[in-house]
Amino acid sequence: MRKVKKRLKMGKFERLLYMFAAVLVVSLPISIVFSKATLSQINFEVEKAKKEIASQEKINESLSMKINELASLDKIEEVAKNEGLSYNNNNIKTIEEK
DSSP: OOOOOOOOOOOHHHHHHHHHHHHHHHHHHHHHHHHHHHHHHHHHHHHHHHHHHHHHHHHHHHHHHHHHHHTSHHHHHHHHHHTTOOOOGGGOOOOOOO
């Protein structure tokens, strides 16, 4: 007697379901790795921007201190004296607003 092998036939819906599952199993880890890599790159750029901001804030603070130093009354009087200017109260005129 011969043994008869029965082969199960898959329907179109089952094939589509298996294909979808296979694509999902392959694409899910790839998408997870891609998203983690993108997140890592963005975090790196954020840290770089933070360092640049901190550096620029230090420069701005330094320049602000320099401006305050140069705009002080003592410095102005010193520069005026070196340039031969003098303080003459009689030359000062006050204008009143109406």
